[in-house]
Amino acid sequence: MTTDKQTLLRVEDLVKHFPIYRGVIRRKVGAVRAVDGVSFEIKQGETLGLVGESGCGKTTTGRTILRLYEPTSGHVYFKGQDLAHLKPEEMRKARKDIQIIFQDPYASLNPRMTVREIIGEPMLAFGIASGKEIDDRVAELLDLVSLDHNYASRYPHEFSGGQRQRIGVARALAMNPSFIVCDEPISALDVSIQAQIVNLLEDLQKELNLTYLFIAHDLSMVRHISDRVAVMYLGIIVEIANRKDVYVNPLHPYTQALLSSIPVADPKFYEEHQRIILEGDVPSPANPPSGCRFRTRCPIADEHCAEVQPVLREITSGHFVACLKVTPIDDQKEVIN
Amino acid sequence: MANQLLNVRGLETQFNTPEGIVHAVNGVSFTLDEGESLGVVGESGCGKSVTMLSCLKLVPIPPGKIVAGNAFFKGEDMLTMDSDEIRKVRGAQISMIFQDPMTSLNPVMSIGNQMAEPLMLHMGITKEQARKRSIELLEMVGIPQAADRLKDYPHQYSGGMRQRVMIAMALSCMPQILIADEPTTALDVTIQAQIVDLVKRLREELGMAIIWITHDLGVVASIANRVSVMYGGFIIEESPVKDLYAEPLHPYTIGLLNSLPKINREERQRLYSINGMPPMLFKKPKACPFAPRCEFVKDHCWQENPVLESYGRGGHRVACWVDVTTGRER
Numbered sequence: 001m002t003t004d005k006q007t008l009l010r011v012e013d014l015v016k017h018f019p020i021y022r023g024v025i026r027r028k029v030g031a032v033r034a035v036d037g038v039s040f041e042i043k044q045g046e047t048l049g050l051v052g053e054s055g056c057g058k059t060t061t062g063r064t065i066l067r068l069y070e071p072t073s074g075h076v077y078f079k080g081q082d083l084a085h086l087k088p089e090e091m092r093k094a095r096k097d098i099q100i101i102f103q104d105p106y107a108s109l110n111p112r113m114t115v116r117e118i119i120g121e122p123m124l125a126f127g128i129a130s131g132k133e134i135d136d137r138v139a140e141l142l143d144l145v146s147l148d149h150n151y152a153s154r155y156p157h158e159f160s161g162g163q164r165q166r167i168g169v170a171r172a173l174a175m176n177p178s179f180i181v182c183d184e185p186i187s188a189l190d191v192s193i194q195a196q197i198v199n200l201l202e203d204l205q206k207e208l209n210l211t212y213l214f215i216a217h218d219l220s221m222v223r224h225i226s227d228r229v230a231v232m233y234l235g236i237i238v239e240i241a242n243r244k245d246v247y248v249n250p251l252h253p254y255t256q257a258l259l260s261s262i263p264v265a266d267p268k269f270y271e272e273h274q275r276i277i278l279e280g281d282v283p284s285p286a287n288p289p290s291g292c293r294f295r296t297r298c299p300i301a302d303e304h305c306a307e308v309q310p311v312l313r314e315i316t317s318g319h320f321v322a323c324l325k326v327t328p329i330d331d332q333k334e335v336i337n
Numbered sequence: 338m339a340n341q342l343l344n345v346r347g348l349e350t351q352f353n354t355p356e357g358i359v360h361a362v363n364g365v366s367f368t369l370d371e372g373e374s375l376g377v378v379g380e381s382g383c384g385k386s387v388t389m390l391s392c393l394k395l396v397p398i399p400p401g402k403i404v405a406g407n408a409f410f411k412g413e414d415m416l417t418m419d420s421d422e423i424r425k426v427r428g429a430q431i432s433m434i435f436q437d438p439m440t441s442l443n444p445v446m447s448i449g450n451q452m453a454e455p456l457m458l459h460m461g462i463t464k465e466q467a468r469k470r471s472i473e474l475l476e477m478v479g480i481p482q483a484a485d486r487l488k489d490y491p492h493q494y495s496g497g498m499r500q501r502v503m504i505a506m507a508l509s510c511m512p513q514i515l516i517a518d519e520p521t522t523a524l525d526v527t528i529q530a531q532i533v534d535l536v537k538r539l540r541e542e543l544g545m546a547i548i549w550i551t552h553d554l555g556v557v558a559s560i561a562n563r564v565s566v567m568y569g570g571f572i573i574e575e576s577p578v579k580d581l582y583a584e585p586l587h588p589y590t591i592g593l594l595n596s597l598p599k600i601n602r603e604e605r606q607r608l609y610s611i612n613g614m615p616p617m618l619f620k621k622p623k624a625c626p627f628a629p630r631c632e633f634v635k636d637h638c639w640q641e642n643p644v645l646e647s648y649g650r651g652g653h654r655v656a657c658w659v660d661v662t663t664g665r666e667r
């Protein structure tokens with residue numbers, strides 16, 4: 001359904017390590033391998049969902065794409081340029097086209113700036129508008145995110161969480177970007193407000209032909225909003241496919257366990273289904289297990305999994321899995337879902 | 338019939354803040370039977386935590402003030418107990434676990450010492466016995482190599498392990514009631530599933546009653562046999578768990594359930610969303626607190642606040658003037 005569309009973003013073998021320093025002379029003693037060789041594509045107008053447990057590297061992936069973190073290595077091809085290797089001035093220009101919406105609508109807006117200043121700031125910084133033009137554009141943007149344009153002179157603390165997130169969305173849209181990284185845009189919001197923001201993001205996508213990388217830990221919301229979904233574990237992608245393939249026919253044991261852990265708002269479900277309960281915690285990304293990173297919690301791992309690091313392989317068309325136990329000839333397993 | 342453990346009547350709690358009086362809990366009544374598992378749901382600020390904290394006299398006074406109500410634990414009103422009496426109830430008979438385990442664990446004391454202290458105090462056992470019991474408890478909640486990990490400090494445990502320690506401590510004196518205030522909200526889904534599974538198993542083994550506070554309708558479905566839905570400091574619906582999901586009666590509950598993404602949705606469908614925002618609590622509402630956001634709203638709803646009344650099947654109660662099945666006033 002999206003195959004005829006153009007690729008807008010191609011991430012290739014992206015790596016971001018955070019050095020760990022110790023001692024008075026701050027000697028480097030190791031590194032947090034937050035993102036450790038991640039590759040994926042996003043097509044024009046598409047939403048790629050990125051899920052995985054806390055600390056698996058979702059935010060770092062999003063930020064490294066935007067060069068808010070300097071990549072350790074790898075490539076980020078966006079509209080024919082490799083963002084990972086642009087000079088600072090070129091990157092500044094490219095940044096007009098790629099924006100980010102942050103998780104925390106409270107922390108991400110400057111409390112001493114009015115809504116007009118917050119939304120207008122990028123336009124001023126890029127010198128593409130001034131005075132009255134900015135006022136008009138701010139009013140238009142507030143309209144777009146369904147906020148009264150009389151709010152322009154107010155300060156962030158006068159708004160609710162959902163309204164603040166709308167302001168964050170308006171700011172991201174100010175430069176007419178084509179690509180937006182949405183880093184947990186709804187996690188900090190009330191349940192009854194989450195649906196409002198998700199609908200807004202979907203409406204805007206249709207209207208403005210936006211492309212999203214949608215990062216979230218709410219797996220059912222990701223299912224709702226995404227065309228394709230990538231599942232991360234300890235700095236790598238373990239499975240990536242169409243939304244339906246991931247949710248209806250997950251092949252990686254981690255994806256299966258993750259999906260099986262989603263709380264379902266239906267008491268009858270729990271009478272009829274047995275959940276896969278994973279044991280233990282996610283290991284430290286400073287010292288990931290040898291071979292397959294998931295093997296320490298995997299119900300089907302064997303000695304082989306400790307020796308060989310699996311790579312993403314295409315199992316069925318467009319469905320990629322990094323697991324030694326899942327091979328293209330395998331019969332598709334019964335899956336609890 | 339099972340014995341009633343808790344009987345809370347007309348609880349009202351307010352906070353005095355620079356911006357004015359916050360009417361956090363506005364006349365809440367509920368009961369809890371022996372062995373029962375009650376889920377309390379509602380969005381941020383609706384009064385879930387303050388309700389439970391009030392019952393146990395854990396609300397900071399000032400700024401807080403319990404304005405009215407009773408909270409009977411096995412017939413005795415906890416709200417009129419003196420500090421010694423209530424401390425005995427809290428330590429041994431009713432335990433509470435909180436959302437963020439880091440704030441309730443002492444960062445500069447080893448896990449072993451933190452666990453042993455209340456055991457020695459409430460169970461009157463020796464240090465060595467307390468140590469043994471701590472190891473048992475940690476093993477029960479699934480901490481590997483428990484004996485070796487007693488000397489560790491909280492920061493050396495992962496988030497999921499700290500929450501397990503909190504549960505172990507809460508269970509250490511074999512309480513009759515465990516109140517869990519969003520104990521899994523800060524955790525990942527796989528760890529959340531572990532904790533929910535653990536608490537369910539322990540409930541079966543130990544036969545204690547549970548109150549589980551959360552904003553996640555999925556978690557409630559998995560753990561509760563009865564559910565109270567709170568909004569703006571009121572319980573607006575209360576029901577056996579299956580009926581609540583199959584036939585919700587309050588427009589707010591219906592809205593919450595509808596706004597969840599559907600599992601078996603095929604084509605991209607807009608999410609249902611409730612208009613507007615949760616209420617500010619600076620005035621005690623004279624009318625239905627949900628009226629400004631309600632799709633079924635009638636004139637009556639702006640004039641008088643409905644009380645919880647039984648409708649539908651056994652044990653299903655709702656505070657609403659409108660019969661949602663017909664859209665007309667009852």
Ligand SMILES: Nc1ncnc2c1ncn2[C@@H]1O[C@H](COP(=O)(O)OP(=O)(O)OP(=O)(O)O)[C@@H](O)[C@H]1O
Binds near residue numbers: 033054055056057059
């Ligand atoms: N600036 C930083 N310096 C050092 N380590 C970092 C930094 N940012 C992230 N990390 C580490 O990198 C790993 C990945 O973190 P990241 O924030 O990308 O995870 P995440 O998947 O977004 O998690 P969450 O769901 O909790 O937001 C973690 O171990 C984290 O502690």
Ligand SMILES: Nc1ncnc2c1ncn2[C@@H]1O[C@H](COP(=O)(O)OP(=O)(O)OP(=O)(O)O)[C@@H](O)[C@H]1O
Binds near residue numbers: 352354361381388397
């Ligand atoms: N110490 C306090 N001082 C002033 N106001 C308070 C205090 N504690 C709670 N409140 C207010 O009381 C109301 C109810 O708060 P409560 O903590 O019970 O909400 P909750 O339902 O538990 O929400 P959450 O899901 O966010 O935990 C809120 O409006 C809150 O701001």
Ligand SMILES: [Mg+2]
Binds near residue numbers: 059060
């Ligand atoms: Mg993150």
Ligand SMILES: [Mg+2]
Binds near residue numbers: 385386387518
């Ligand atoms: Mg609370």
